[in-house]
Structure formats: structure tokens, C-alpha cells
Amino acid sequence: MKIHFLGTGTSQGIPVIGSNHSVCLSNDLKDKRLRVSVWIEDIDFSVIIDCGPDFRQQMLTSKCSQIDAIMFTHEHADHTAGLDDIRPFFFKQGNIPVYAHQRVLDNLTKRFDYIFQNENKYPGAPSVNVFSVVPNQPFSVQSKTIIPINAMHGNLQVFGYRIDDFAYLTDIKTIEDQEIEKLKGLKVLVINALREEPHNTHFNLKEALDFIHLVQPKKAYLTHISHLLGFHEEVQKKLPENIYLAYDNLEITI
Numbered sequence: 425m426k427i428h429f430l431g432t433g434t435s436q437g438i439p440v441i442g443s444n445h446s447v448c449l450s451n452d453l454k455d456k457r458l459r460v461s462v463w464i465e466d467i468d469f470s471v472i473i474d475c476g477p478d479f480r481q482q483m484l485t486s487k488c489s490q491i492d493a494i495m496f497t498h499e500h501a502d503h504t505a506g507l508d509d510i511r512p513f514f515f516k517q518g519n520i521p522v523y524a525h526q527r528v529l530d531n532l533t534k535r536f537d538y539i540f541q542n543e544n545k546y547p548g549a550p551s552v553n554v555f556s557v558v559p560n561q562p563f564s565v566q567s568k569t570i571i572p573i574n575a576m577h578g579n580l581q582v583f584g585y586r587i588d589d590f591a592y593l594t595d596i597k598t599i600e601d602q603e604i605e606k607l608k609g610l611k612v613l614v615i616n617a618l619r620e621e622p623h624n625t626h627f628n629l630k631e632a633l634d635f636i637h638l639v640q641p642k643k644a645y646l647t648h649i650s651h652l653l654g655f656h657e658e659v660q661k662k663l664p665e666n667i668y669l670a671y672d673n674l675e676i677t678i
Contacts, residue, residue: 425466425588427612429674430482433457434618434626434650435502437478447651454656454671459502460594460648462614463488464587469566471495473585473592479506485673490517493565495557496524497594498582499531507536514550523563523570525583526556557583571606575599578625586610590678591641594648597625599635610641611678614670616648629653636667645670 431437438457439448447455459476463486472494482488491513497503510520524532533540538549545551557563559574573584575596584593589611593599596616607613617632626648627635636644646663647670653659660669 425464425469425590425678427590427614427676427678428463428465428486428488429645429647429670429672430461430463430472430486431458431476431478432647432649432670432672432674433459434648435459435500438649438651440651443651445651447653447655450655452656454669455651456672457649458482458672460616461503462592464590464592466568469568471565471568471587473497474503474594475506475510476502477505480509483509491520493521493523495565495570495583495585496522496528496532497584498525498577498580499528500595503595504528504532504535507532507539508550510552511548511550519551519553521553521555521565523555523557523565525581527581529554529556573599573606574603580625588678590614595625596627597623597631604639607639607641610639611643612676613639613641613644614647615644617646617653618648619650619652620654621652629659633664633667642666643668645674645676 458478461474464471470490470492475494538546557572562569562571568587571586575582576598577595582595591607591610592614594616615632616627617629618626620629622628644667
């Protein structure tokens with residue numbers, strides 16, 4: 425199974441528009457981050473987690489040409505605003521399956537009504553097949569079983585997803601013990617680490633490292649990174665063994 429990191433930045437991306445912060449001015453490509461998303465690819469399996477405003481650029485860069493499903497973590501714009509750009513996939517494949525909490529599906533239906541409506545559709549608008557994700561209820565996409573991981577993004581519920589020995593969680597601040605149990609035995613964990621300073625709705629670096637220590641995956645990658653975390657190369661040197669800063673266009677194989 426191959427994991428493509430399509431984007432690893434926080435909601436504004438890096439560089440932030442108009443910012444003179446030293447990380448935003450960096451020439452290191454690893455310091456340039458689109459909004460968070462991953463593409464998970466295996467034999468007869470091609471799934472995107474989150475579809476943010478950089479989705480079109482990410483699809484072109486990664487050369488993804490087939491989507492079996494899009495799974496959403498939550499409804500915030502940096503995770504959903506690129507939904508219109510599924511059109512080329514729809515024209516080639518037909519309706520695109522989308523999986524999310526019912527609250528997220530309701531939100532997307534309001535914001536992208538022309539995609540979700542079945543009557544009097546605008547010619548050329550894409551269509552989706554909708555599947556509601558429920559806590560504690562695994563579901564299948566192609567040949568894979570997906571285990572939803574329930575967590576909290578401040579006061580907002582979010583889903584992470586486990587697929588085989590890989591799990592992806594972003595925008596989490598708290599998680600219950602019974603959900604952590606679902607993450608045991610991982611080969612790779614991807615988890616958010618916004619910055620060093622505490623934040624109301626995201627893990628900071630210490631909280632992410634503590635969480636990794638609790639889960640004990642063989643390897644862990646940090647994502648949803650702010651420019652305030654620092655330069656990629658400098659932060660990476662400080663991280664424990666087998667913990668890595670993810671970066672845009674990184675590919676790993678499990």
C-alpha cells in the first residue's frame with residue numbers, strides 16, 4: 425500500500441499570503457505546504473482523505489487518475505473546499521462515492537447543492553454517491569475494511585481512519601481511550617502537530633509526540649503543520665527516532 429502526502433499544511437497553507445515570516449520566505453520545498461490531504465493507493469484501491477482547496481493541483485502533481493472514494497474527516501473548508509474539482513473523475517468514472525459523518529454530508533449538501541441534488545441538475549455538474557460514517561461501524565471500500573476513529577477537534581467531532589496497518593488522524597485535540605485502542609499495532613500513524621505553542625483545537629508538537637508514544641506505531645509522520653512550527657530541516661533534527669515531519673509529495677510504502 426502506498427501513501428501519497430498531497431498536502432501537509434494547516435488551513436492557510438505555507439507560505440501564508442502576505443507573510444514575512446522566515447519559514448514563509450524559505451526556499452526549501454519541504455517548507456512549502458498545501459492544505460492537508462492524502463491519497464492511499466493499493467491494488468484495485470484508490471482513496472483520497474479530504475478534498476481541500478488545493479485538490480486540483482494535488483491531483484495533477486500526484487498524477488492520480490482514479491478515485492474509488494473520498495473520505496472526509498470533517499467539514500472545515502481546508503478539508504472540503506475542492507469538491508467541485510472531482511468533475512474530471514466524474515466524467516470518466518460516473519458518480520464518486522463520498523464517506524463522512526452525516527453532519528458533514530448535510531453541510532456539504534448546503535454548500536455544494538448542485539452536486540448533491542438529483543433533480544434539475546446543471547449540465548456538467550458532478551454527482552456523488554453518499555455514505556454516512558457512524559462511530560464504531562467499520563465499512564468497506566473495494567476490498568479494504570475502513571475503521572473510523574472518533575476524536576474531537578476542540579468542540580467539533582472529527583473522524584480519523586484506519587486502513588490495514590495505517591491510520592490517518594488530523595485536526596484532533598482529544599481522543600477517548602476506546603478509540604486509541606483501535607490504533608494499536610500500526611506500522612504507520614499520521615497525526616497532526618500544528619506548532620510548539622498550545623492550541624485550543626489542535627495537538628501541538630508535545631501533544632502529538634505524547635500521543636505517538638501512547639499508540640506505539642512502528643513509524644509516525646506529523647502533518648497539518650503551521651509555519652510557526654519552524655523550518656522543516658531544523659524540526660526534523662529534534663524529533664525522536666522513527667518520527668518524521670511529513671512534507672508535500674512525500675510517498676511511503678507500507
